[in-house]
Amino acid sequence: MTNKIEFIDLKAQYADLKQSVDARIQRVLDHGQFIMGPEVKELESRLEQFTQAKHCITVSSGTEALLIALMALGVKAGDEVITSPFTFVATAEVIALTGATAVFVDVEPDTCNINPALIEAAITPKTKAIIPVSLYGQTPDMDEINAIAARHGNIAVIEDAAQSFGAEYKGKKSGNLSHIGCTSFFPSKPLGCYGDGGAIFTNDDDLAKAMREIRVHGQERRYYHTRIGVGGRMDTLQCAIVLAKLEKFEWEIAQRLKIGDQYRSLLEKNPGVQLLSVRTDRTCVWGQYTIQVSEREKVLTALQEAGIPTAVHYPIPLHKQPAYQNICRISGELGNSESVAARVFSLPMHPYLDYKTQEKIAHAVAKAVVKATETVDA
Ligand SMILES: Cc1ncc(COP(=O)(O)O)c(C=O)c1O
Known part of the structure; x- marks a missing residue:
């Protein structure tokens, strides 16, 4: 086991x-x-x-x-x-x-x-x-x-x-x-x-x-x-x-909303973590549970060491991708897209995630963020 x-x-x-x-x-x-x-x-x-x-x-x-x-x-x-x-x-x-x-x-x-x-x-x-x-x-x-x-x-x-x-x-x-x-x-x-x-x-x-x-x-x-x-x-x-x-999709959606709420309460007090805003007139089913941090690569390394799987959705905005940069048209500034692409990463998310595991993940995130900022200050 x-x-x-x-x-x-x-x-x-x-x-x-x-x-x-x-x-x-x-x-x-x-x-x-x-x-x-x-x-x-x-x-x-x-x-x-x-x-x-x-x-x-x-x-x-x-x-x-x-x-x-x-x-x-x-x-x-x-x-x-x-x-x-x-x-x-x-x-x-x-x-x-x-x-x-x-x-x-x-x-x-x-x-x-x-x-x-x-x-x-x-x-x-x-x-x-x-x-x-x-x-x-x-x-x-x-x-x-x-x-x-x-x-x-x-x-x-x-x-x-x-x-x-x-x-x-x-x-x-x-x-x-x-x-x-x-x-x-x-x-x-x-x-x-x-x-x-x-x-x-x-x-x-x-x-x-x-x-x-x-x-x-x-x-x-x-x-x-x-x-x-x-x-x-x-x-x-x-x-x-x-x-x-x-057959279980309604239950799965309810689980996703609940698990999303639990992540929020576990992570929201951490000043080094920016959570996604969910507007009051809609629900988020958390296709990915994505958060933002500075010093992302350091945070990801620390989480990998702690055994927490993560993914980055998405590291490069499409106007910067080789296949698209010369064929797209850019309207206005794309500064937010560039900044979130440098800061986002996703945590484990699925309807079978239990609260104890979420606590463990949140704890590891907190430690990783502190470690990443300490190495910046040093
Ligand atoms: C936002 C978005 N659009 C389109 C797709 C394409 O879907 P598929 O992988 O089923 O072709 C995906 C998923 O991978 C997606 O996340």
Whole structure:
């Protein structure tokens, strides 16, 4: 028996859900419809109920969800799409893949989400979409962002909800807060499968039809292709696994909120640690439990020595990445994105994390921060 602390404990989750997961997998093996089998539709219906979105389209990953959304909107070379430079690369990658230009707007330093007050200045006649990212499990100010898009006419808002599935904004579910919402079922996400998977949500019938067709090579019916598409289906087996995990998802969300609150009370008195602000009108499902410190590398070394696993989401903002620095457009200053990228790191976070382990982690963080500042002063 080891006391190893897991960053994300998928084994504990599997032990808890083993019966349902195994039974669901066995059922797919028995019926053998591995592509677009009955579990695909079943999952889509369940997720429509969960989010209250009219349409759910499962797809092969969160990245593919974003790409299909942009393709359905007709985003192309010469267009611009506004987003945050402080996100996982996929958000900007899909913009580049359509040939459009990613336009980066700075984030708020306390939520690390896009600052809506800076979006309007980035809009030009070429702007076709805004992709707000619900980073770390909390949505940005979606009402403000939707209102800006509406004021400018034909601009779509796509929420990148890859890290926030299960979170709420003013009582509504993340993923169903704008024209299109995209999420990921990557294993470490709040709702994960055992491979790659994702989903798109919309209340727009025409967009839903387009995205369903694009998912399967742009075909309207078998071997009749009305638009350019992709091979973007989610496997039946992966849908079956998500269906099994949905049985405990409400409990898992409640655990995530509770564990987030416990981290806050354990860490908030530490002057060397800056916690993420969570706005009062929304919940954060802590896709990552991310905090900010100065002297990050020293803190991370001390935590590694103490046996605490950590990760940095994300060390380099996208406007500084070699592949993007010459093809993006920067709107205003991106100082907050640069400063948080130098300060953030994430602590272990999953629904099976117990309070004693959290105490141990918080204690190690406190010691690591003191040690890092002492070595600076010395
Ligand atoms: C913010 C964000 N967008 C997009 C993605 C892409 O999702 P996937 O890994 O399922 O392609 C991820 C996850 O990795 C993400 O965190």
